Amino acid sequence: MTIHPQPIIGIVSPCYNEEEILYETSKQLQILLSQLIEKNIISDKSFIAFVDDGSHDKTWTIINELATKNNLVKGLKLAGNVGHQNALLGGLLTFNDDADALISIDADLQDDISVIEEMIVKYTEGTDVVYGVRKQRTTDTFFKRNTALLFYRMMKIMKVNILYNHADFRLCSSRVIKALSQFNEVNLFLRGIIPSIGFKNDVVYYDRLERMAGESKYPLKKMLTFAWNGITSFSTFPLKIVTRIGVIIFICCLFMSVYALYSLSMGNTVPGWVSTVLPMYFLGGIQLLCIGIAGEYIGKIYAEVKQRPRYIIDKRVD
Ligand code: UDP
Ligand code: MG
Numbered sequence: 001m002t003i004h005p006q007p008i009i010g011i012v013s014p015c016y017n018e019e020e021i022l023y024e025t026s027k028q029l030q031i032l033l034s035q036l037i038e039k040n041i042i043s044d045k046s047f048i049a050f051v052d053d054g055s056h057d058k059t060w061t062i063i064n065e066l067a068t069k070n071n072l073v074k075g076l077k078l079a080g081n082v083g084h085q086n087a088l089l090g091g092l093l094t095f096n097d098d099a100d101a102l103i104s105i106d107a108d109l110q111d112d113i114s115v116i117e118e119m120i121v122k123y124t125e126g127t128d129v130v131y132g133v134r135k136q137r138t139t140d141t142f143f144k145r146n147t148a149l150l151f152y153r154m155m156k157i158m159k160v161n162i163l164y165n166h167a168d169f170r171l172c173s174s175r176v177i178k179a180l181s182q183f184n185e186v187n188l189f190l191r192g193i194i195p196s197i198g199f200k201n202d203v204v205y206y207d208r209l210e211r212m213a214g215e216s217k218y219p220l221k222k223m224l225t226f227a228w229n230g231i232t233s234f235s236t237f238p239l240k241i242v243t244r245i246g247v248i249i250f251i252c253c254l255f256m257s258v259y260a261l262y263s264l265s266m267g268n269t270v271p272g273w274v275s276t277v278l279p280m281y282f283l284g285g286i287q288l289l290c291i292g293i294a295g296e297y298i299g300k301i302y303a304e305v306k307q308r309p310r311y312i313i314d315k316r317v318d
Contacts (some may be wrong), residue, residue, distance in 0.1 A: 013106065016054070033047075096174050108214065134207070151223070158237045161192065168191065178192065
């Protein structure tokens with residue numbers, strides 16, 4: 001049953017130093033959109049929007065050129081580099097007024113664009129969020145694959161509600177994006193926020209492809225920050241673990257002191273050094289860990305309280 005016939009679809013792609021890839025990405029997406037327009041699946045007002053996340057290379061020059069030459073392409077330039085999540089948010093909120101639904105996709109086309117049609121069909125049938133889910137990631141490096149696996153495991157243990165093997169390749173209807181605009185958090189973790197919004201959702205499966213050119217903009221340090229952000233923005237589980245560790249250690253200490261008193265009363269004087277110094281170090285360590293984790297959350301509160309803008313728009317071309 002078609003609820004939204006021939007919708008206006010916008011494909012939003014954040015780009016950070018993607019000069020090597022942009023022409024190809026734009027070409028492939030334009031071919032896809034033209035085919036869908038021809039088949040009367042989507043409106044001819046549909047578009048591709050590239051968001052330049054403060055790149056240092058020719059990314060903006062290329063976006064500008066593509067947008068001026070081609071009426072399927074729009075461009076948005078952010079004033080500085082705000083990171084993948086915020087750049088994507090900037091694109092989604094800016095272009096939501098021009099479309100019925102927006103599809104987010106990485107500029108490197110590692111996500112298989114051939115499932116976009118399936119996503120759109122699901123939207124026309126009344127689904128608000130369609131998640132792209134990777135079937136396998138054999139094309140990723142061993143390192144990327146395993147760190148990603150670890151990432152999803154950690155999220156599960158930490159009780160963060162995200163979809164397994166779903167990155168930021170998804171379709172959201174404009175009312176989902178409108179709902180998203182009400183989430184004012186600075187530490188943005190879209191993979192956690194969007195499932196928490198609700199509405200009818202579905203998934204499409206695809207194979208993860210290789211990056212066409214250029215390098216991953218997610219080095220290990222950024223990946224760790226991303227995972228840590230995901231956990232601390234969505235879960236207080238680390239704080240709970242710390243409390244539990246505290247309780248367990250406290251109980252162990254009770255037993256230890258009972259044993260020490262007993263040994264003392266029996267006249268077995270304890271040589272003493274190990275049993276005094278080791279627990280001191282141990283507890284000191286645990287205390288520091290607890291303070292550190294609590295501090296991370298306080299840091300998050302600090303960032304949220306300031307309510308700074310998450311992105312600043314420099315210019316737009318249509
Ligand atoms: N990206 C961005 N800002 C950044 C880092 C990355 O907009 O600070 C974009 C990048 O251009 C790409 C997407 O986010 O379109 C995903 O990045 P990448 O492909 O490097 O990540 P990976 O696929 O390796 O996880
Ligand atoms: Mg990539």
